[in-house]
Amino acid sequence: MLKLGIIGTGRIAERFMNTAVDGRDIKVVCVYNPRIEGSEKFAERHSIAYVCQSVEDMCGKVDGVYVASPHETHYQYVKTLLNNGVNVLCEKPMSLKKSDILELQNISKEKGLVLMEAVKTAYCPGFNELIRIAQSGRIGTVVDVEASFTRLTPMTTREYLNPVCNGSFMELGSYVLLPVMRLLGSDYKSVYFNSLRAYNGVDTYTKAQIECANGMATVKTGIGAKSEGQLLVTGTKGYILARSPWWMTKHFEVRYEDPDKIETYDFPYESSGLQYELDEFIKRIQMNTQEKMVEKSSEGESIGVSREESLGMADIMEKFIDWNTPELEEIRQSNSVRLEEIKKENKGVKVWAHRGCCYRYPENTLESFEAAAKIPGIAGIELDVQFTKDKEIVVFHDENVKRVTDGDRNVCEYTLKEIKELKIKSNKDAQGNETYATIPTLREVLTLLKPYCEKNGLLINIELKTSVIRYEGIEEKTMKLVEEMEMKDYIVYSSFLRDSVALVKRLDSGAKTGMLATDIYDCIEGMVATKADAIHPYIGSLIYELPKDMNDIPVRVWNVEEPFFNNDDRPLKDWKWDEYVLCGVTDIITNVPERYLV
Numbered sequence: 001m002l003k004l005g006i007i008g009t010g011r012i013a014e015r016f017m018n019t020a021v022d023g024r025d026i027k028v029v030c031v032y033n034p035r036i037e038g039s040e041k042f043a044e045r046h047s048i049a050y051v052c053q054s055v056e057d058m059c060g061k062v063d064g065v066y067v068a069s070p071h072e073t074h075y076q077y078v079k080t081l082l083n084n085g086v087n088v089l090c091e092k093p094m095s096l097k098k099s100d101i102l103e104l105q106n107i108s109k110e111k112g113l114v115l116m117e118a119v120k121t122a123y124c125p126g127f128n129e130l131i132r133i134a135q136s137g138r139i140g141t142v143v144d145v146e147a148s149f150t151r152l153t154p155m156t157t158r159e160y161l162n163p164v165c166n167g168s169f170m171e172l173g174s175y176v177l178l179p180v181m182r183l184l185g186s187d188y189k190s191v192y193f194n195s196l197r198a199y200n201g202v203d204t205y206t207k208a209q210i211e212c213a214n215g216m217a218t219v220k221t222g223i224g225a226k227s228e229g230q231l232l233v234t235g236t237k238g239y240i241l242a243r244s245p246w247w248m249t250k251h252f253e254v255r256y257e258d259p260d261k262i263e264t265y266d267f268p269y270e271s272s273g274l275q276y277e278l279d280e281f282i283k284r285i286q287m288n289t290q291e292k293m294v295e296k297s298s299e300g301e302s303i304g305v306s307r308e309e310s311l312g313m314a315d316i317m318e319k320f321i322d323w324n325t326p327e328l329e330e331i332r333q334s335n336s337v338r339l340e341e342i343k344k345e346n347k348g349v350k351v352w353a354h355r356g357c358c359y360r361y362p363e364n365t366l367e368s369f370e371a372a373a374k375i376p377g378i379a380g381i382e383l384d385v386q387f388t389k390d391k392e393i394v395v396f397h398d399e400n401v402k403r404v405t406d407g408d409r410n411v412c413e414y415t416l417k418e419i420k421e422l423k424i425k426s427n428k429d430a431q432g433n434e435t436y437a438t439i440p441t442l443r444e445v446l447t448l449l450k451p452y453c454e455k456n457g458l459l460i461n462i463e464l465k466t467s468v469i470r471y472e473g474i475e476e477k478t479m480k481l482v483e484e485m486e487m488k489d490y491i492v493y494s495s496f497l498r499d500s501v502a503l504v505k506r507l508d509s510g511a512k513t514g515m516l517a518t519d520i521y522d523c524i525e526g527m528v529a530t531k532a533d534a535i536h537p538y539i540g541s542l543i544y545e546l547p548k549d550m551n552d553i554p555v556r557v558w559n560v561e562e563p564f565f566n567n568d569d570r571p572l573k574d575w576k577w578d579e580y581v582l583c584g585v586t587d588i589i590t591n592v593p594e595r596y597l598v
Contacts, residue, residue, distance in 0.1 A: 001025050001026060001027055002025065002026045002027070002063045002064065002282060002285060002286075003028075003029045003061065003062045003063050004026050004027070004029070004062055004063065004064050004065065004066060005028070005029065005032065005052070005058040005061065005062040005065040005066070006028055006030075006031045006042075006048075006065070006066050006068060007031075007032045007033070007055065007058075007066070007067045007068065007069050007077055008033060008068035008069035008070075008091075009038045009039060009041075009042035010068065010158070012091060012274075013042070013066075013068040014042075015274060016066060016068060016274050017045075017046045018272075019271040019272040019275065020271075020272065020274040020275040020278045021278070024275070024279070024282065025282070026278075026282060028046065028048055029050060029061055029062060030048060030050035030051070030052050030058050030061050030062060031043050031050070031052065032051075032052040032055060032057070036051065036053070037571065038571065039051045039052070055077055055080045056080065056084065058081075058086070059081065059084035059085065059086050062086060063086075063087060064086060064087035064089065064114065064281060064285055065081050065086055065087070065088055065089070066090075066091075066118075066278075067081075067088060067089070067091060068091050069091075070158065070162075071096065071166070071170055072096070072164075072165040074090055074094055074095055075095040075096075075097070075100045077090075078090050078094065078095075078104050078115070079103070079104060079107065082107045082108055082111060082113055082115065083107065085113065087113050087114040087115070087285050088108075088113070088114070088115050088116070089114075089116045089277065089278070089281045090115070090116070090117055090118060091118045092118055092119045092174035092175075092313075093170070093173070093174050093313065093314060093317055094117045094310060094314070095314055096165065096170070096314065096317050096318060096321060097314060097318050098314045098315040098318055100314070101310050101311050101314045102311060105307055105310070105311075112288070114281065116277065116280065116281055116284070116304060116305070117174075117305045117310050118274075119174045119175060119277075119305050120247075120273040120274055120277050121175055121178060121247045121273075122178055122303065122304050123273075123276035123277040123279075123280050123303050123304060124248065124249055124269060124273055124276050125267045125268065125269075125276075126249030126250055126252065126265070126267030126268075127179075127246075127247075128303050129249075129265060129267065130231075130233075130240060130252050130265075131179070131182055131183065133240065133254060133265075134183055134233050134235070135183070138237070138238070139233065139234075139235030139236075139237050139238035139240060139256075140235040140236030140238065141214075141235060141236045142183045142184065142214075142215060142233055142234070142235050143214070143215040143216070143234055143235065144215055144216050144217065144218075144232075144233075144234035145179050145180045145183055145184060145215070145218075145231075145232070146217065146218045146219075146231070146232040146234075147175070147176035147177075147178075147179050147180065147217075147218075147219050147220075147230075147231045147232075147246070148176065148219070148220040148221075148227050148228060148229050148230060148244075149172045149175045149176050149220070149222075149229050149245075149247055150172075150220065150221065150222030150223070150226050150229055151172070151222070151223060152222075152223065152224070152225075152226055153223040153224070154538070154540025154541065155540045155541070155542055156539060156540040156559060156561055159171050159202075160198060160202045160223075160543075163200060163201045163332075164324070164325065164328065166202060167202040167203040167204070167206075167223070168195075168203050168205060168206050168221040168222050168223040168224070169193075169195075169203055169206040169208070169221050169317070170317065170320075171221070172222075172223070173206075173208075173219070173221055173313070173316070173317055174313055175247045176219035176220065176221060177312070177313045178305070178309065178313070179231055180212075180217040181308070181312045182309060183215075184210075184212040184213075184214060184215045184216075184217060185212060185213060185214070185308075185312075186309055186311060186312025186313075186315075187212075188210050188211065188212045188213070188316070189211045189212060189213060190211045191208055191210045191211070191316055191320075192208065192209045193206060193208050193323050193324070194207050195207075195324070196225060197327075197331070198224060198543045198544060199335075199543070199544060199545050199582050199583040200331070200335065200579065201327070201328045201332060201335075204222065204224025204225055204543060204544075205220070205221070205222040205223075205224060206220070206222075206320075207219070208316070208320070210316070224543045224544070228244060229244030229245060229246065229247075230242060230243050230246055231246035231247075231252075237256065238255055238256040238257070239254075239255055240252055240253070240254050240255075248269050248273055249267060249269065250268070250269045251265065251266050252264075252265050253265070277304075280303060335579075335582055339578070339579070339582070342581055347581070348581065349578060349580060349586065349587060349588055350379035350586060350587040350588075351378060351379055351577075351587070351588055351590065351596050351597055352379055352380040352382055352556065352587055352588065352589040352590070352593065353368075353369075353372030353375070353378060353381045353593040354558060354562075354590055354593075355368065355383060355384070355397060356368025356369040356370075356371065356372045356381060356383070357375075357591075357592070357593060357594060358564050358565055358591045359562065359563060359564065359565055359572065359591045359592045360565060360592075360594070361426065361427070361437075362404065362425070362426050362437050362565050363397065363404065363564055364383055364384060364396055364397055364439075364440070365424060365426070365437040365439075365440065366437070366440050366448055367426065368565075369381055369383070369445055369448060369449060370448060371594075373448075373456075373458060374452075375593055375594055375597050376597060377597045378456075378593055378597060379458075379459060379587060380459035380460060380492070380587070380589075381458065381459075382460075382461040382463065382558075382589050383395050383442075383445060383460065383461070383462060383463065384396060384397040384462075384465050385462055385464060385465060385474065385478060386399070386411045386412065386465045386469070386471060386474075387411070387412055387473075387474055388412065388414055388415055388416045388419055389413055389414055389418075390415045390416055391477070392415075392416040392441060393441060393442040393477060393478055393481065394416070394419060394440065394441050394442065395439065395440050395441070395442055395445050396411055396439050397465070398411075399411060399412075399465070399469055401414075401419075401422060401439075404424055405423060405424050405439070406422060406423045407419075407422045410469070412471070416441070420438055420439065422439060423436040423437075423438070424436060424437040424438065425566060442462075442481060443481060443485075446460070446481070446482070446485050446487055447485070450487060453487060453490040457490075458490065459490055460490055460492070461491075461492045461494055461514065461536075461556070461589070462492070462493050463495060463516065464478065464493060464494070464495040464497070464500045464504075465495075466495055466497045466499075466500045467495065467496035467497040470497070475493075475500055475503045478493075479493075479504065479507055488508075488510075488511070491511070491512065492512045492513065492514055492533075493511060494513065494514035494515070494516045494536050495516055496516045498515070498526050498529055498530050501513050501514075501526070501530040501532050502530040502531070505530060505531050505532070512533050512534070513530065513532040513534070514532055514533065514534040514536040514554070514556060515530060515534070515535050515536060516537075517535075517536075517537055517538075518537070518541060519537065519541045520535070520537040520541040520546075521541075523536065527553075533553075534554035534555070534556060535553065535554075535555055536556045536557070536558065537555070537557055537558075538557070538558060538559075539557040539559050539580065539585075539588070540559075540560075542555075542557060542583050542584070542585065543583075544583065545582070545583045545584060546583060550584060554586050554587060555585050555586045555587070556586065556587040556588070556589055557580065557585050557587070557588055557589065558588075558589040558590075559575060559588070559590065559591075561573065562590065562591040563591070564591060575588075575590065577596060
């Protein structure tokens with residue numbers, strides 16, 4: 001049984017453990033991440049024996065290592081592993097420099113080690129059969145390759161973190177360049193780029209035109225714009241068409257001048273596809289050969305990424321970086337000047353508490369709301385309302401109470417008396433004993449917060465939870481309670497359901513409302529349709545600057561990545577909320593308001 005290690009504990013590492021490892025004659029025995037806490041949680045989830053303190057610490061424990069860390073770290077990790085005699089399967093791109101790739105290839109050859117670049121498409125049966133047919137002469141001479149891979153990705157993900165090492169071309173370029181390198185060769189003549197950019201400069205959509213010795217190619221990548229994701233191979237006698245998602249090649253067609261002559265091919269594509277590259281990695285280690293990066297499979301077909309292809313892809317990516325860097329620097333300097341101007345004008349982003357201080361206290365509880373209300377400079381508090389079985393308004397987020405309480409039914413299936421008996425685990429007392437909170441009514445919350453509203457101008461965003469269960473009459477009853485408590489001036493009503501937002505406006509045209517949606521464009525469309533006063537989009541959808549005619553509209557954003565109190569093991573990452581003002585954000589609604597105000 002081969003012993004493997006993993007460097008990196010992010011999304012691809014999780015998929016690797018969940019879909020590729022099971023059923024194979026291997027065991028993952030150690031994991032490394034510079035953030036030790038991340039390694040420990042990953043190891044616990046996947047029953048991995050060792051949490052390594054360094055890359056060198058892995059080397060005596062394993063036969064091979066899967067490198068699944070951020071792009072900019074690949075080269076140094078791979079070099080360290082190879083120099084310590086360890087076989088490597090490295091996520092694409094293996095490096096962003098051609099010279100780095102050549103150096104790593106030479107080390108692996110000198111030491112007789114397996115070095116593979118993990119572009120999963122290169123190892124799957126359907127893609128390799130498509131290539132075989134294209135090279136067989138069946139469609140004549142290949143003269144053009146068009147490949148597109150676009151995937152809409154939230155702004156909060158790592159793809160947007162580093163403008164140089166991330167972005168659509170760095171993330172997806174290896175896939176679209178692979179068929180170009182394979183069919184037209186890696187010794188290209190020229191390449192030209194065009195890109196669409198996010199407000200921070202990251203390329204969200206890139207098109208590259210490549211001139212080759214014996215043909216031409218067009219490749220497109222996108223993380224912030226969507227296009228047809230197909231692979232089209234043009235020949236002098238016919239063409240091959242593989243529709244999206246061609247990079248997981250399950251089906252393709254060979255077509256000719258005669259429109260009725262169509263040859264279809266279908267292939268299995270198991271799970272995530274990572275198992276194909278892992279199987280090849282295991283086989284190469286067992287064969288202990290490293291004459292070439294392309295080996296022969298048992299069927300005799302070439303699979304994997306060749307030395308020349310890896311060098312060619314890295315060369316084009318390096319040229320993209322050289323072309324991209326000057327414009328990135330110009331955008332960075334411009335944004336820096338704009339941020340300074342905004343600070344001088346005191347137009348920074350306002351901070352709201354999401355379900356109270358729900359990182360330190362149980363969400364939507366009186367203690368969580370009180371802690372938030374006491375934070376100096378807090379602009380508002382967001383909360384959620386639902387009906388009980390007897391039509392009482394309670395403050396709770398999920399339709400089912402199971403995640404937060406010791407119950408397991410929908411809120412609307414409990415009477416107020418019954419729901420008040422549910423326990424929410426809270427912080428321990430001074431003696432270390434468990435303490436518990438209860439689900440509050442909206443009246444209790446408003447009574448608690450009213451003095452802070454009147455003294456500090458604190459606003460309260462009441463989210464009407466009507467998009468899953470349509471609580472008929474909750475808008476009227478909630479607004480009536482607000483009027484009764486003389487708090488109308490401090491309340492903003494929001495909902496994912498447009499009918500609820502529109503109804504609030506019909507009941508009282510002077511009521512302040514906000515349109516909730518995951519996508520910014522759905523928010524804007526809903527705001528127009530309901531005559532809302534503000535938009536409340538998911539921060540991940542704010543990739544580009546908002547239209548200029550929205551400059552005076554409150555844009556209150558929220559983030560689903562932040563952890564809650566005592567309820568999940570997600571890390572508390574930095575949220576660069578001050579930079580979001582560049583794309584039009586006026587307010588953030590966060591689980592940790594104290595982090596930005598205290």
